[in-house]
Amino acid sequence: MKISLTVNGQKYERDVEPRMLLSDFLRHDLELTGTHVGCEHGVCGACTVLLNGEAVRACIIFAVQVDGEELTTVEGIGNVDNLHPIQEAFREKHALQCGFCTPGFLMTLVPFLKENPDPSEHEIREALSGNLCRCTGYQNIVDAVKLAAKSLT
Amino acid sequence: MATRYFGQRIRRNEDPRLLTGQALFTDDVNLPNTLHVAFYRSDYAHGKILSIDTEEAKKRPGVIGVYTAEDLGDYWQRGPLLVPPPPIKDIVFNERTQVPLAKDKICHAGEAVVMVVAESRYIAEDAVEDIEVDIDFLDAVVDIEKAMTDESPLVHDDIEKNIAAHVVQEKGSYSSIRDKAHTVISRKFIYDRGTAAAMENRGVVANWDERNQQLTVWDTTQAPIPIRNGLAAMLGLSQSQVRVIAPFIGGGFGPKIMMFYPEEVLIPWVSKQLKRPVKWIEDREENFFSTTHERGQVHEAEIAVAEDGKILGIHDVFVHDAGAYAPYGLTVPINSQCTLLGCYDVPNYYSEFTAVFTNKPIVTPYRGAGRQHGVFVMERLLDLAAQKLGMTPVEIRRKNFIPQDAFPYDNEIIYQDFSPLVYDSGNYEPALKRAVELIEYDKFIKEEQPRLLQEGKRVGIGIVSYVEGTGIGPYEGAKVSIDPSGKVSLVTGIGTQGQGHFTSFAQIVSEVLDVPVEDVRVVTGDTLEFGWGAGTFASRGAVVAGSACHEAALAVKKKIHKLASEILEASEDDLEVSGGNVQVKGVPDTAISLGELAAKANPLRGAVKPGTEPGLEATSYFGPSRGTTASGVHAMIVSVDPETFLVNIERYIVVHDCGRVINPMILDGQIQGGVAQGIGNAFYEQLFFDENGQLLNASFMDYLLPTSLDVPKIEGDHIETPSPLNPLGVKGAGEAGAIPVGALYAQAIENAFHDCNLEILEIPLSPNRLYEIISQNKTKEQI
Ligand code: FES
Ligand code: FES
Numbered sequence: 001m002k003i004s005l006t007v008n009g010q011k012y013e014r015d016v017e018p019r020m021l022l023s024d025f026l027r028h029d030l031e032l033t034g035t036h037v038g039c040e041h042g043v044c045g046a047c048t049v050l051l052n053g054e055a056v057r058a059c060i061i062f063a064v065q066v067d068g069e070e071l072t073t074v075e076g077i078g079n080v081d082n083l084h085p086i087q088e089a090f091r092e093k094h095a096l097q098c099g100f101c102t103p104g105f106l107m108t109l110v111p112f113l114k115e116n117p118d119p120s121e122h123e124i125r126e127a128l129s130g131n132l133c134r135c136t137g138y139q140n141i142v143d144a145v146k147l148a149a150k151s152l153t
Numbered sequence: 154m155a156t157r158y159f160g161q162r163i164r165r166n167e168d169p170r171l172l173t174g175q176a177l178f179t180d181d182v183n184l185p186n187t188l189h190v191a192f193y194r195s196d197y198a199h200g201k202i203l204s205i206d207t208e209e210a211k212k213r214p215g216v217i218g219v220y221t222a223e224d225l226g227d228y229w230q231r232g233p234l235l236v237p238p239p240p241i242k243d244i245v246f247n248e249r250t251q252v253p254l255a256k257d258k259i260c261h262a263g264e265a266v267v268m269v270v271a272e273s274r275y276i277a278e279d280a281v282e283d284i285e286v287d288i289d290f291l292d293a294v295v296d297i298e299k300a301m302t303d304e305s306p307l308v309h310d311d312i313e314k315n316i317a318a319h320v321v322q323e324k325g326s327y328s329s330i331r332d333k334a335h336t337v338i339s340r341k342f343i344y345d346r347g348t349a350a351a352m353e354n355r356g357v358v359a360n361w362d363e364r365n366q367q368l369t370v371w372d373t374t375q376a377p378i379p380i381r382n383g384l385a386a387m388l389g390l391s392q393s394q395v396r397v398i399a400p401f402i403g404g405g406f407g408p409k410i411m412m413f414y415p416e417e418v419l420i421p422w423v424s425k426q427l428k429r430p431v432k433w434i435e436d437r438e439e440n441f442f443s444t445t446h447e448r449g450q451v452h453e454a455e456i457a458v459a460e461d462g463k464i465l466g467i468h469d470v471f472v473h474d475a476g477a478y479a480p481y482g483l484t485v486p487i488n489s490q491c492t493l494l495g496c497y498d499v500p501n502y503y504s505e506f507t508a509v510f511t512n513k514p515i516v517t518p519y520r521g522a523g524r525q526h527g528v529f530v531m532e533r534l535l536d537l538a539a540q541k542l543g544m545t546p547v548e549i550r551r552k553n554f555i556p557q558d559a560f561p562y563d564n565e566i567i568y569q570d571f572s573p574l575v576y577d578s579g580n581y582e583p584a585l586k587r588a589v590e591l592i593e594y595d596k597f598i599k600e601e602q603p604r605l606l607q608e609g610k611r612v613g614i615g616i617v618s619y620v621e622g623t624g625i626g627p628y629e630g631a632k633v634s635i636d637p638s639g640k641v642s643l644v645t646g647i648g649t650q651g652q653g654h655f656t657s658f659a660q661i662v663s664e665v666l667d668v669p670v671e672d673v674r675v676v677t678g679d680t681l682e683f684g685w686g687a688g689t690f691a692s693r694g695a696v697v698a699g700s701a702c703h704e705a706a707l708a709v710k711k712k713i714h715k716l717a718s719e720i721l722e723a724s725e726d727d728l729e730v731s732g733g734n735v736q737v738k739g740v741p742d743t744a745i746s747l748g749e750l751a752a753k754a755n756p757l758r759g760a761v762k763p764g765t766e767p768g769l770e771a772t773s774y775f776g777p778s779r780g781t782t783a784s785g786v787h788a789m790i791v792s793v794d795p796e797t798f799l800v801n802i803e804r805y806i807v808v809h810d811c812g813r814v815i816n817p818m819i820l821d822g823q824i825q826g827g828v829a830q831g832i833g834n835a836f837y838e839q840l841f842f843d844e845n846g847q848l849l850n851a852s853f854m855d856y857l858l859p860t861s862l863d864v865p866k867i868e869g870d871h872i873e874t875p876s877p878l879n880p881l882g883v884k885g886a887g888e889a890g891a892i893p894v895g896a897l898y899a900q901a902i903e904n905a906f907h908d909c910n911l912e913i914l915e916i917p918l919s920p921n922r923l924y925e926i927i928s929q930n931k932t933k934e935q936i
Binding site for chain 2 (some may be wrong): 013017020026027028031032033035036037038039040041043044046073074075078079080081083087089091092094096098099100101102103106122124125126128129130131132133134135136137138139141142149
């Protein structure tokens with residue numbers, strides 16, 4: 001099937017099998033490998049991307065479902081020389097170790113902090129609870145969110 | 154010593170790439186023309202293979218090859234025994250290692266039977282569905298205590314009673330003191346463990362380049378160099394024809410250093426056969442079956458104490474679940490056996506274990522690597538003894554700590570690195586004292602707990618200690634060189650899985666050469682860049698590779714002094730290296746930048762003196778005489794909901810001693826993350842097998858990892874007792890957070906129910922299990 005969509009501001013047109021997962025499509029067809037896959041069953045959150053600004057899990061969506069839509073992946077929020085404030089805060093607070101879960105956390109947080117610019121610790125923990133991280137024990141991620149919230153306002 | 158880089162909280166060099174999705178993980182390797190692999194894995198745990206029909210699969214469009222064990226010919230070999238049995242008297246050891254594809258017999262559910270190679274992973278998985286394997290089912294060996302009986306089925310037909318190993322180690326003579334003891338307490342303890350569940354599954358990408366006769370392999374391994382060496386030998390290539398890259402790795406924790414997983418053997422081979430790049434990426438379900446676990450032990454243990462609480466001796470007999478094959482030999486049970494002794498002066502110790510084969514996935518070290526099991530038994534025995542003697546948990550531990558002046562302390566048994574278990578240094582009392590202060594132990598017992606109990610709340614406190622053997626040999630190496638740009642390049646052989654090596658190793662070099670940490674470019678885990686070393690395991694990266702980095706930096710500094718002394722016509726002793734320059738001490742006018750010096754060290758014309766080595770570069774190796782012993786104390790306060798039996802951690806304290814600290818930010822992160830895994834192991838995670846050896850909860854829906862709502866902030870402090878065994882005085886820290894958490898949960902929950910006569914003798918717990926244990930003991934009113 002032919003689909004056309006916008007990812008990180010760039011238009012793409014591709015021919016895909018209907019069963020192609022969005023996560024595979026982004027990673028392999030578009031070579032946007034920043035979106036990671038940790039479980040392929042919608043639990044770990046590593047594959048989180050923005051679909052029209054909202055956080056969704058790319059491993060449980062088919063590529064054909066996003067025909068005509070607008071997506072943002074981790075590659076679209078900042079770059080090595082110009083980190084997004086949330087990325088900056090993650091670095092400052094040592095909120096990543098292996099970094100495999102990190103893109104998913106970042107993409108969960110971008111809309112969260114937009115909607116909730118001054119979250120309490122509990123709200124932060126609630127917001128993060130759908131993303132698994134096996135390395136950090138979460139505390140530094142929580143601290144990074146607090147710092148990011150401050151620097152975004 | 155004043156430091157600028159070593160010991161500082163410095164942001165990580167690797168983060169920008171990881172944060173922006175630019176870091177290369179194995180699954181990110183996208184070569185043109187790549188083929189994809191999926192495996193047919195056995196649905197059953199135990200059975201004889203009668204026939205395999207792959208005809209339909211082969212016919213499917215897009216399928217390039219389908220391979221069974223037969224098709225591998227002579228390439229089909231059992232994996233190597235990674236760790237031979239240590240030199241312990243009268244040891245029984247029955248070697249049996251894993252195979253690339255099951256040939257006649259299935260030994261665990263999820264064992265690979267057929268490999269399918271196709272143009273896409275989707276097609277490969279379709280073709281797996283086409284395969285028919287006819288299996289004659291056999292009863293499965295599941296329960297480890299029953300495995301050793303005469304009636305048990307056999308995992309390997311020629312290994313009697315499923316015995317993988319039997320080991321006795323003894324210090325002093327337990328039997329001679331038992332009768333003299335004031336109190337003897339015996340209990341049965343069960344300690345089960347789960348799976349590492351690194352967020353990144355395993356994966357291998359291999360590319361055989363026919364023209365250059367060169368094999369490149371990207372592998373999610375913690376040990377790229379041994380993988381290269383093994384692959385070269387298996388494929389009949391020279392080591393220089395094989396390059397193994399362990400790129401960024403999404404968490405290791407032990408199971409990513411198995412050597413060799415079947416896929417690591419098969420993917421490079423098939424790439425060479427088909428002369429195309431081939432990729433296999435494990436999915437999460439496969440990970441639950443085919444990545445190694447760490448699992449159960451059952452201990453029958455006894456402690457003999459004097460009236461004042463002094464330990465006279467410990468007697469422990471345990472069974473260890475090895476899973477279907479035991480490529481790691483005895484590493485895990487020996488860790489349990491040795492680590493049980495903990496921070497304590499135990500004059501008499503008898504420890505006997507039997508490792509048994511079962512029809513379950515393979516067991517290899519996972520963060521803590523059996524140390525948890527030993528620590529659990531010892532800490533529980535001490536708690537029980539304290540209770541009997543009317544002492545507090547704090548008192549009995551203090552009473553039995555090895556005193557500070559007794560180091561090096563010889564435990565008179567053999568450790569997993571084959572060296573005698575001698576603790577290099579330690580100072581346990583201050584850590585305990587600090588933890589007691591931080592958690593306000595006395596105030597909690599005297600004021601808080603009675604008050605909260607009156608309000609109907611169940612709250613409890615726990616405090617436990619542990620040691621961790623870290624930083625074992627054999628050796629690692631590092632190469633440091635200065636570029637004409639003035640930047641430093643640092644290469645080591647070990648792989649990195651999130652420990653911050655790109656920063657901590659850079660800090661070690663920066664400290665010696667006085668260059669900014671961002672100017673040290675670190676390369677790890679690429680055999681083309683560095684070809685000697687063993688790998689990242691046993692909390693040894695910082696100790697062993699870190700020490701090699703230090704030595705190499707010193708050697709480069711020596712070269713800087715030598716060359717600069719010729720150029721500046723000054724004695725080497727009068728020179729100093731600082732701020733990226735070398736100069737005559739206190740005379741900035743004489744400064745030559747290190748970059749300029751590096752260029753001078755590599756002349757393109759003219760003559761040099763005989764024996765001159767070009768460049769400002771040095772390679773050094775470091776091999777410690779034996780491992781160093783880190784230690785610590787964990788304390789926590791929990792509240793238990795009397796209706797749901799959910800346990801909430803109110804406070805968690807870690808006071809840790811891993812010698813000199815390279816980067817406290819990274820260390821704290823390791824501890825916080827380790828504790829999180831310990832919490833999972835103690836209260837959330839358990840692998841459930843049914844009587845057929847079937848794993849019942851192989852997904853993240855059913856196997857619960859702790860989330861941000863379950864892991865509290867870890868508070869704490871560090872004590873620094875430098876190790877005398879390496880030039881930096883460092884000890885390993887990677888596993889410490891995870892080790893004593895089970896013991897701590899047990900003590901704290903018992904304390905919350907201290908009026909109920911409760912004994913917790915098993916881990917993992919869960920709300921359900923806790924309810925069962927408590928209701929077995931108590932009537933509803935008492936809860
Ligand atoms: S990979 Fe999509 S949620 Fe885990
Ligand atoms: S940093 Fe490794 S999984 Fe989160």
